[in-house]
Amino acid sequence: MNDRRRWIRVASAMGAAVLAPVVLHVAGSEATVRPAAADGPGSPTPLAPHRVAEAAFRQDVLDFGAYREEIEPIFLADRGGYGPGEAACVTCHVQSGTPLRLQPLQSDGSGGVYWTEAQSRMNFATVARLVTPGDPMTSRLLREPLAMDAGGSRLHVGGKFWDSIDDPEWRTIAAWVSAAEPAGMAAASAPAPDFEFFRSCIQRIFLDREDEEDRMECAACHGGGARGFAQELPEGRDYWNEEESRANYGLVMEYIEPGFPLRSRFLTHPLDPHAGGDNYHSGGRRWHSQDDPEWQMLAAWVRGEPTSCAVTDR
Numbered sequence: 001m002n003d004r005r006r007w008i009r010v011a012s013a014m015g016a017a018v019l020a021p022v023v024l025h026v027a028g029s030e031a032t033v034r035p036a037a038a039d040g041p042g043s044p045t046p047l048a049p050h051r052v053a054e055a056a057f058r059q060d061v062l063d064f065g066a067y068r069e070e071i072e073p074i075f076l077a078d079r080g081g082y083g084p085g086e087a088a089c090v091t092c093h094v095q096s097g098t099p100l101r102l103q104p105l106q107s108d109g110s111g112g113v114y115w116t117e118a119q120s121r122m123n124f125a126t127v128a129r130l131v132t133p134g135d136p137m138t139s140r141l142l143r144e145p146l147a148m149d150a151g152g153s154r155l156h157v158g159g160k161f162w163d164s165i166d167d168p169e170w171r172t173i174a175a176w177v178s179a180a181e182p183a184g185m186a187a188a189s190a191p192a193p194d195f196e197f198f199r200s201c202i203q204r205i206f207l208d209r210e211d212e213e214d215r216m217e218c219a220a221c222h223g224g225g226a227r228g229f230a231q232e233l234p235e236g237r238d239y240w241n242e243e244e245s246r247a248n249y250g251l252v253m254e255y256i257e258p259g260f261p262l263r264s265r266f267l268t269h270p271l272d273p274h275a276g277g278d279n280y281h282s283g284g285r286r287w288h289s290q291d292d293p294e295w296q297m298l299a300a301w302v303r304g305e306p307t308s309c310a311v312t313d314r
């Protein structure tokens with residue numbers, strides 16, 4: 001099949017080069033960005049059942065059969081071009097270096113490619129984290145490639161593929177997401193995490209300058225730009241005032257789902273994948289276990305439970 005051969009060629013021609021922007025477009029200091037080489041999904045060690053429950057929740061309500069038949073072909077589809085907005089999703093998303101990391105493709109020996117069922121299940125687990133069951137418009141999978149004026153995200157380094165929500169691909173994915181039972185029953189009643197605790201305690205994580213490997217300070221990379229949540233401090237001050245703290249809090253809330261620590265990117269991005277974290281974070285890992293006192297503190301805060309400050313700074 002000619003078409004399939006073509007995108008394989010595209011994939012190798014684009015190579016790692018297309019991935020450079022992942023690092024570059026994040027606020028400021030690219031010099032401090034560390035390689036994410038050790039960041040692979042590997043073979044995760046099993047988690048305790050109660051920990052799996054929340055993470056697996058979305059997989060339980062989404063239909064795997066429909067995912068395999070209708071959604072995965074969209075990732076593979078040749079789009080006839082090169083680079084952002086024009087190349088097949090897998091051109092970029094099969095390699096290490098993006099958050100949506102799909103499994104390596106198998107060749108069928110005659111120019112075609114496929115994923116085994118076991119691989120599709122791993123993809124499914126990754127993709128499930130990028131959708132909100134029952135709610136297409138808040139699902140990252142649907143917002144990243146969608147034009148901003150149609151309700152898409154501000155930025156997708158891979159470009160925009162859908163001009164409107166009438167696009168057939170968008171509708172196919174939206175139907176799959178809509179068919180799933182909404183995951184929000186408990187979330188709707190969870191209180192917003194406490195601002196005062198955020199101001200006085202949580203923000204200290206942003207500044208942690210401990211020189212131990214992986215205990216990186218978020219502010220070094222998340223000071224501004226599309227993913228900034230720890231605004232740069234004015235000269236002469238070493239902590240945020242009330243107003244700045246409120247702004248930081250508002251930005252961090254984009255990455256928090258009240259009531260659900262394991263659905264909150266703020267907690268899963270810097271958490272080791274072997275401990276239930278996301279497959280990929282350019283900034284590395286701050287927490288290697290959910291038992292880390294800092295992580296436990298954050299989880300309690302997200303659940304709206306009382307907790308004491310456990311930030312391990314100097």
Ligand code: HEC
Pocket residue numbers: 018019021022074075083084085086087088089090091092093097098099100130140141142144145155156157158159161
């Ligand atoms: C040219 C490379 C490229 C192509 C092609 C591409 N992407 Fe991306 N995508 C990226 C990069 C780089 C990122 C990470 C930075 C960002 O979010 O913009 C990303 C991020 C994403 C995310 C967010 C993942 C997360 O964890 O937040 C989703 C969802 C996504 N892409 C979906 C798609 C889909 C669906 C397609 C095909 C229709 C596609 N992408 C095509 C490069 C690409």
Ligand code: HEC
Pocket residue numbers: 022023026032033034099205206216217218219220221222227255265266267269270280281282283284286
């Ligand atoms: C060395 C730079 C660096 C450091 C330090 C860093 N990050 Fe990141 N972070 C990134 C980059 C680059 C991305 C976007 C690509 C990705 O998802 O990995 C990102 C993405 C994120 C996201 C997801 C953003 C989105 O749009 O979905 C969250 C949440 C996050 N980081 C939290 C943190 C927290 C919390 C800390 C501190 C404990 C931290 N990061 C430290 C570089 C860094």
